[in-house]
Amino acid sequence: MTNQRILAHFQESAELKMRAAAELALPISQAVELMFLALSNGNKILACGNGGSAADCQHFAAELVGRFERERLPLPAMALTTDTSIMTAVANDYSFQEVFSKQVQAFGQSGDILLALSTSGNSASVVNAVNAALERDMRVIALTGKGGGEVRNILTDADVHICVPHERTARIQEVHLLTIHCLCDGIDAALFGGDADE
Numbered sequence: 198m199t200n201q202r203i204l205a206h207f208q209e210s211a212e213l214k215m216r217a218a219a220e221l222a223l224p225i226s227q228a229v230e231l232m233f234l235a236l237s238n239g240n241k242i243l244a245c246g247n248g249g250s251a252a253d254c255q256h257f258a259a260e261l262v263g264r265f266e267r268e269r270l271p272l273p274a275m276a277l278t279t280d281t282s283i284m285t286a287v288a289n290d291y292s293f294q295e296v297f298s299k300q301v302q303a304f305g306q307s308g309d310i311l312l313a314l315s316t317s318g319n320s321a322s323v324v325n326a327v328n329a330a331l332e333r334d335m336r337v338i339a340l341t342g343k344g345g346g347e348v349r350n351i352l353t354d355a356d357v358h359i360c361v362p363h364e365r366t367a368r369i370q371e372v373h374l375l376t377i378h379c380l381c382d383g384i385d386a387a388l389f390g391g392d393a394d395e
């Protein structure tokens with residue numbers, strides 16, 4: 198791999214991040230408000246996504262249950278991507294498309310939040326989880342890209358759609374991770390006021 202290829206990745210990622218900042222600041226701040234309100238009311242956040250997005254779900258849950266940048270009490274967030282017994286049983290006995298929706302039905306309660314990650318917005322397992330969350334009177338915060346796909350069509354006005362304005366999966370994932378850190382920081386700032394760097 199030439200340095201030029203590497204430079205092109207960094208450049209495209211950096212440019213997208215600056216462009217996305219302008220477009221996504223509002224929905225990200227709305228997502229922070231929804232999450233903070235839910236957590237303040239004793240509700241929890243469930244997170245789902247496939248592949249790289251599954252890793253992002255776990256990253257997010259780790260920062261809420263453990264910590265982000267500041268010491269605080271553990272906050273209730275759970276990745277629906279980690280229990281291989283549940284996932285293989287559901288995939289084997291029903292279909293992979295239900296691996297997240299069954300868990301939303303099992304663990305989700307009214308007032309909880311589903312953080313749904315799909316770069317295409319079209320993964321059936323994620324789309325089904327969003328539908329299951331809406332049926333349970335949960336709010337959905339969707340992190341997508343590529344226009345938002347099917348997820349865009351099923352979200353309600355009470356939900357938040359953070360759609361990265363790009364077509365390339367890797368670039369979208371990179372902005373999703375930055376968004377997750379903004380969400381964690383926003384929650385900490387809502388708890389403590391200001392932020393760690395100020």
Ligand SMILES: O=C(CO)[C@@H](O)[C@H](O)[C@H](O)[C@H](O)COP(=O)(O)O
Pocket residue numbers: 247248249250314315316317318319320323366367370
């Ligand atoms: O990380 C990557 C590609 O960068 C892959 O693992 C990627 O996450 C998988 O192909 C996913 O299945 C894509 O699903 P989605 O983001 O469209 O919902």
Ligand SMILES: [Zn+2]
Pocket residue numbers: 249367370
């Ligand atoms: Zn990836």
